Amino acid sequence: MTVKKRVAIVGVGISKFGELWDKSLRDITLEAGMYAIFDSGVAGKDIEAICIGNMSAGRFTGQEHLGALAADMGGLGHIPAYSVEAACASGGAAVRQAYMAIRSGEHDVMLVLGCEKMSDVNQSEAMRTMGVASDWEWEGIFGATFPALYAFIARRHMHEYGTTETHLAQVTVKNHKNAEHNPWAQFQKAVPLDVVMKSGLIADPIRILHSSPISDGAAGLLMCSEEKAKQFTDTPIYIEASTQSSDTLALHDRRDICTMDAAVVSSREALRKAGLTIDNIDVFELHDSFTIGEIVLTEDVGITQKGNGGKLLDEGLTEIGAKYPVNPSGGLKARGHPIGATGVAQIVELVFQLRGDAEKRQVSGAEKAMAVNIGGTGATSIVHILGR
Amino acid sequence: MVGIVGYGVYIPRYRIKTTDIADVWGENGEAVAQGLGVFEKSLPGPDEDVATIATEAARNAVKFGKVDAKHIGAVYVGSESHPYAVKPTGTIVASAIGCSTELTCADLEFACKAGTAGIQTCMGLVQSKMVKIGLAIGADTAQGRPGDALEYSAAAGGAAYLIGEENPVATIERTVSVTSDTPDFWRREGEDFPSHGARFTGEPAYFRHVEDCAKLLFRTTGTSVDDFDYFVFHMPNGKFPVAVGKQLDVPAEKLEDSLVVRQIGNTYSGSAMIGLARVLDVSKPGDRIFVISYGSGAGSDGFTIRVEDEILGHRGEVPTVDDYIQRKVYVSYAIYAKYKHTINM
Amino acid sequence: MAEHGVAQIWRKIPSMYNVIGNHCTTCDTFYFPPRPVCPKCRRKGHLEDHKFKGLGIVHTFSIVRQAPDDFKTQAPYVVAQVQLDEGPRLTTQIVNCEVTDVYIGMRVRVCFRKITEFGHAGLILYGFKFEPTMKVTGHPDR
Numbered sequence: 001m002t003v004k005k006r007v008a009i010v011g012v013g014i015s016k017f018g019e020l021w022d023k024s025l026r027d028i029t030l031e032a033g034m035y036a037i038f039d040s041g042v043a044g045k046d047i048e049a050i051c052i053g054n055m056s057a058g059r060f061t062g063q064e065h066l067g068a069l070a071a072d073m074g075g076l077g078h079i080p081a082y083s084v085e086a087a088c089a090s091g092g093a094a095v096r097q098a099y100m101a102i103r104s105g106e107h108d109v110m111l112v113l114g115c116e117k118m119s120d121v122n123q124s125e126a127m128r129t130m131g132v133a134s135d136w137e138w139e140g141i142f143g144a145t146f147p148a149l150y151a152f153i154a155r156r157h158m159h160e161y162g163t164t165e166t167h168l169a170q171v172t173v174k175n176h177k178n179a180e181h182n183p184w185a186q187f188q189k190a191v192p193l194d195v196v197m198k199s200g201l202i203a204d205p206i207r208i209l210h211s212s213p214i215s216d217g218a219a220g221l222l223m224c225s226e227e228k229a230k231q232f233t234d235t236p237i238y239i240e241a242s243t244q245s246s247d248t249l250a251l252h253d254r255r256d257i258c259t260m261d262a263a264v265v266s267s268r269e270a271l272r273k274a275g276l277t278i279d280n281i282d283v284f285e286l287h288d289s290f291t292i293g294e295i296v297l298t299e300d301v302g303i304t305q306k307g308n309g310g311k312l313l314d315e316g317l318t319e320i321g322a323k324y325p326v327n328p329s330g331g332l333k334a335r336g337h338p339i340g341a342t343g344v345a346q347i348v349e350l351v352f353q354l355r356g357d358a359e360k361r362q363v364s365g366a367e368k369a370m371a372v373n374i375g376g377t378g379a380t381s382i383v384h385i386l387g388r
Numbered sequence: 389m390v391g392i393v394g395y396g397v398y399i400p401r402y403r404i405k406t407t408d409i410a411d412v413w414g415e416n417g418e419a420v421a422q423g424l425g426v427f428e429k430s431l432p433g434p435d436e437d438v439a440t441i442a443t444e445a446a447r448n449a450v451k452f453g454k455v456d457a458k459h460i461g462a463v464y465v466g467s468e469s470h471p472y473a474v475k476p477t478g479t480i481v482a483s484a485i486g487c488s489t490e491l492t493c494a495d496l497e498f499a500c501k502a503g504t505a506g507i508q509t510c511m512g513l514v515q516s517k518m519v520k521i522g523l524a525i526g527a528d529t530a531q532g533r534p535g536d537a538l539e540y541s542a543a544a545g546g547a548a549y550l551i552g553e554e555n556p557v558a559t560i561e562r563t564v565s566v567t568s569d570t571p572d573f574w575r576r577e578g579e580d581f582p583s584h585g586a587r588f589t590g591e592p593a594y595f596r597h598v599e600d601c602a603k604l605l606f607r608t609t610g611t612s613v614d615d616f617d618y619f620v621f622h623m624p625n626g627k628f629p630v631a632v633g634k635q636l637d638v639p640a641e642k643l644e645d646s647l648v649v650r651q652i653g654n655t656y657s658g659s660a661m662i663g664l665a666r667v668l669d670v671s672k673p674g675d676r677i678f679v680i681s682y683g684s685g686a687g688s689d690g691f692t693i694r695v696e697d698e699i700l701g702h703r704g705e706v707p708t709v710d711d712y713i714q715r716k717v718y719v720s721y722a723i724y725a726k727y728k729h730t731i732n733m
Numbered sequence: 734m735a736e737h738g739v740a741q742i743w744r745k746i747p748s749m750y751n752v753i754g755n756h757c758t759t760c761d762t763f764y765f766p767p768r769p770v771c772p773k774c775r776r777k778g779h780l781e782d783h784k785f786k787g788l789g790i791v792h793t794f795s796i797v798r799q800a801p802d803d804f805k806t807q808a809p810y811v812v813a814q815v816q817l818d819e820g821p822r823l824t825t826q827i828v829n830c831e832v833t834d835v836y837i838g839m840r841v842r843v844c845f846r847k848i849t850e851f852g853h854a855g856l857i858l859y860g861f862k863f864e865p866t867m868k869v870t871g872h873p874d875r
Binding site for chain 3: 401433434435436437439440443444447471472480483484486669703704705706707708710711714715717726727729733
Binding site for chain 3: 124128131135137139141142143145147148151152155156159200202203204205208250251253257
């Protein structure tokens with residue numbers, strides 16, 4: 001049996017996240033890709049393939065076939081290029097595709113992109129498009145919006161474990177505070193607890209400020225095999241594990257709607273593959289498209305036990321400087337959530353953290369990091385563990 | 389003998405008070421309510437229409453009758469507010485109550501009497517042995533132009549009757565009809581709201597047809613008012629059926645139980661049929677019921693009905709007319725306008 | 734090709750109108766929505782159509798206030814997961830009650846409503862929603 005190659009990240013790039021009125025999908029995707037390439041020191045001619053995470057450019061912008069688009073815009077010639085889709089986990093899926101391609105030896109150097117341009121459609125169309133990440137025929141069509149499905153989880157979590165509206169709001173407050181120091185974040189400002197708790201209800205008990213925004217944005221990674229990495233950088237970050245799990249498409253078919261079984265399985269498997277325990281992880285990026293998502297994931301990855309996610313917040317254990325810092329970037333809530341870009345942006349943040357480049361939001365001495373990227377209401381979970 | 393083997397009604401939960409409508413148009417609500425004899429009316433929820441109302445009523449009828457929906461051989465839905473101009477409501481109802489595909493079906497329209505026309509059609513099919521059980525439904529989500537007098541009474545509701553020969557809960561002894569070309573009320577294709585002849589809808593239209601039909605029915609059956617325990621007349625408002633009762637010398641107490649119009653308004657094709665259901669809910673075996681429907685345009689169908697012992701074994705399974713009348717929530721005129729889609733969105 | 738929604742709606746009519754799902758006779762599990770393959774038994778499974786009684790309890794719910802365009806006249810409205818007596822959960826609207834009166838554990842039964850329509854001139858999708866069980870005069874349980 002041949003020894004499988006380790007995979008390194010040697011360059012990262014990210015566009016500003018937000019409502020980018022003056023930029024198109026191709027502008028932001030190119031921007032993130034160019035930054036990643038420049039950051040890596042890799043020459044364009046050395047890139048062997050492109051993989052793009054994108055959920056629904058066809059609906060949001062009318063454009064599909066993004067692989068060819070990216071190769072063309074970047075002037076990267078005839079290399080293979082394609083996009084992958086796993087709803088909100090599309091970005092994570094793209095990272096994992098490249099990881100597998102490099103580990104298999106098929107490619108040595110790959111560009112990974114994640115992008116979404118969501119602001120070119122009206123709110124109703126955006127809601128509908130996000131709704132297709134659920135089981136459209138049996139959930140969305142009945143008027144169960146995406147926030148309503150996460151509200152199902154929140155309501156049940158509150159019912160079973162005594163989680164409160166304050167807990168839902170505490171995630172927002174923490175992540176906005178972290179995003180204050182993230183120059184790429186959509187909301188670089190803190191928001192007080194009482195403002196969150198009085199913000200408009202969109203799908204009880206979920207309020208507008210418990211929800212990630214509609215965003216435009218793109219992120220990129222330059223990934224390569226371990227032996228190549230040394231040519232490009234002195235500070236490669238290694239992917240110590242990449243795992244992915246699935247669950248029922250519809251939330252109503254889950255064993256327990258308060259647990260994302262796919263996240264439990266994929267995070268345990270990732271830790272096992274990396275030879276680590278949860279306490280070895282210094283910094284986390286967890287998928288907080290709605291703040292209840294972060295609460296559930298802190299339980300499901302094993303930071304705390306089931307039902308204890310609210311208490312974890314009360315104790316401040318997920319803040320920067322505490323034992324389990326979660327979402328130093330601001331998370332999906334404050335950094336923004338351009339759907340296909342999110343999974344890649346999580347990795348970009350963790351590379352900053354492990355390189356020690358995260359400035360005022362730096363988790364000091366971070367050596368190991370975990371990203372959890374969720375698709376739909378938990379039907380897909382993609383976990384990456386990084387180390388320096 | 390042919391008769392009713394099951395019946396059921398459905399009345400939406402929403403009500404608006406006559407006074408709340410009158411306030412919008414600067415009229416004296418108390419006076420309007422007293423004058424019309426309509427104090428509140430039902431309206432459909434935003435997700436209700438004739439297909440849903442007819443289906444709910446039909447499901448109740450099937451459950452009440454304890455019949456297998458696969459034995460229904462004909463479905464007729466009478467309404468002037470079918471959700472589709474072309475595409476029969478009956479197809480939706482038949483599918484939703486679990487009928488076999490081996491049945492005949494058509495939508496009927498005869499203003500407020502299309503439902504009773506359906507009963508007659510089913511009687512013919514049953515008595516000629518063409519079908520075992522026929523389903524006749526009268527249901528409407530009636531439209532009244534904002535500000536028009538009809539707005540005070542045009543309501544939503546429906547009733548479904550299963551017509552068959554095996555163990556009827558009430559037998560239909562006789563039916564007669566009168567029909568003439570009398571333009572008291574109409575709606576042209578493509579128009580949102582009906583037009584009407586105002587006071588012309590009274591004497592030459594409602595009263596002449598209902599009275600002629602009643603007299604014809606007395607004459608052909610050799611009966612008189614004294615032979616009946618209950619009377620049901622179509623209820624365009626609370627005033628007309630009472631007035632026609634007086635003219636026919638019907639004692640007020642024999643009419644009282646059918647006058648659902650006071651609490652739910654005129655449910656058009658559902659009106660006389662819900663009135664009859666209200667009487668069937670409270671009658672005793674052996675009671676005889678005299679029913680005259682009325683549809684503008686114009687015509688009346690008359691029925692003499694006898695309540696059978698069988699009815700006692702069927703009650704208590706589905707909500708009664710009173711159960712539906714009592715299940716209500718009031719809405720403002722603004723919500724009413726939103727639900728009735730008179731706000732352009 | 735078919736006009737928007739037409740075939741999509743048509744093939745779902747039995748399930749949408751009458752809560753017809755399926756039952757795997759190999760493992761005795763009920764499924765709603767119906768599944769093409771029993772996920773427990775896979776090729777060893779044997780699925781038969783099953784009409785659910787249409788009774789259940791509210792497992793969880795939300796009041797939707799920011800509604801898609803085709804649901805705006807209904808907002809605020811309640812969507813819920815209803816656990817059917819036979820076991821499976823489904824997603825549906827709860828109607829015929831105040832939005833603030835819905836609670837986890839509430840007893841509900843199926844009713845027939847308009848779900849959505851494909852524009853003013855388009856097809857209307859009818860189907861199941863759930864409502865609180867209502868008073869029935871003369872019923873022995875009441």
